[in-house]
Amino acid sequence: MSNFVAGHLEEMADIRATRKRKLVSLCSVISLITLAGYGVVHFYNQDYSLAIINLICTVIVTTNLWRLKRHQGLQYTDILLSGVLMFQGLLLLLYHAHYPERLVWLFPLMVSVIAINEFKIGLVCSSLFCLMALAANIFQQSQTELHSVQTGFLFGLIVLCIICNTAAYYYAKLLRYIQLLYREGIEDLAYLDQLTGLANRWSFESWAQKKLSEVGNLSTTTALVFLDIDDFKQVNDTYGHDVGDRVLQNFARRLKNNVRSRDRKSNHHDYSIARFAGDEFVILLYDVRSKKDLDGILKRISHLFHDSYADTNKIRDLTVSVGVALYPQDADNLSELTRCADKAMYAAKHCGKNQFKYYSGDILTTLTEIPMDCNVHNIAQKSSRHIHKPEQHDKRNG
Known part of the structure; x- marks a missing residue:
């Protein structure tokens, strides 16, 4: 009977893990295509340093995706993908003077990091995103026009961070509540007599x-x-x-x-x-x-x-x-x-x-x-x- 209860609870945990694997897999595919595309563009523009960096990140994401497909569990693929995305966010902040139009990629990068991780990890990573953007804004205020754009962009990034983390918090809370109801339902089915409601x-x-x-x-x-x-x-x-x-x-x-x-x-x-x-x-x-x-x-x-x-x-x-x-x-x-x-x-x-x-x-x-x-x-x-x-x-x- 204990195997019955544990089996059903494990089944629900597997369903949740499967959904997360699909989300990590989707983000990995999108990241792979984007990184490979920008790597080709940088190579064509003879910006070999960024081209090599993007190539290395492409190899890492490809290997990470291969590990995800081969193994049943996540095997820390979500953490590794988060590291690559945050590194790309740092590059965008460092080179935003050369490619200001690409700063908009910080928004999907941060949302992806929040989505593929547990709430606490996503909160830490997204907060780090905002801190990096704030640091870039402080140390690169030489041009007034650029500074005003960065201030508005930073405000939007912080607002998005708050909204996404609030949604992630309530989603995690909802999942815990559903798991609690599921556990109670399984325990009632396994431990209680269905006719009288007494213990079996x-x-x-x-x-x-x-x-x-x-x-x-x-x-x-x-x-x-x-x-x-x-x-x-x-x-x-x-x-x-x-x-x-x-x-x-x-x-x-x-x-x-x-x-x-x-x-x-x-x-x-x-x-x-x-x-x-x-x-x-x-x-x-x-x-x-x-x-x-x-x-x-x-x-x-x-x-x-x-x-x-x-x-x-x-x-x-x-x-x-x-x-x-x-x-x-x-x-x-x-x-x-x-x-x-x-x-x-x-x-x-x-x-x-x-x-x-x-x-x-x-x-x-x-x-x-x-x-x-x-x-x-x-x-x-x-x-x-x-x-x-x-x-x-x-x-x-x-």
């Missing part, structure tokens, strides 16, 4: 194993609770699976509303409540202060169906059987703890259902030979006591 069996077991190792040395009570809806098959057979699904959703909602599902220290949601299989649910109750508090939680859980369907003529008297195993008294690992809680739950069913039972050494005897006194907490015998509706309870421990 895999995510519960992965989380519970880590949690048991954390609470092993604490003085508080830790228990695994195994729940099964009594006669649920009869509900499905009589009223259909749609009604059965609504019963499961209602029970899951009441579990979430009445059992603590946040870590008391970090206040983060955990996977302590899970749909184990079919109409079976599991809860890992940890950090419970005392056995008396645990009994109160179990009584509240056992009454979750009380008056749930009082207004309908279809379903009445839904109940649950609950088995409880204590950690580490009954078992010191999750697998064995689940097995003990499961046996305790079946013992509760054999003793008449609608009750909870702790695991004990005589469980196997109870399952094969039902005694007159099951020594369990029978909810049916206590129905005359006043029972609060589950929704009236606050979310306390458990």
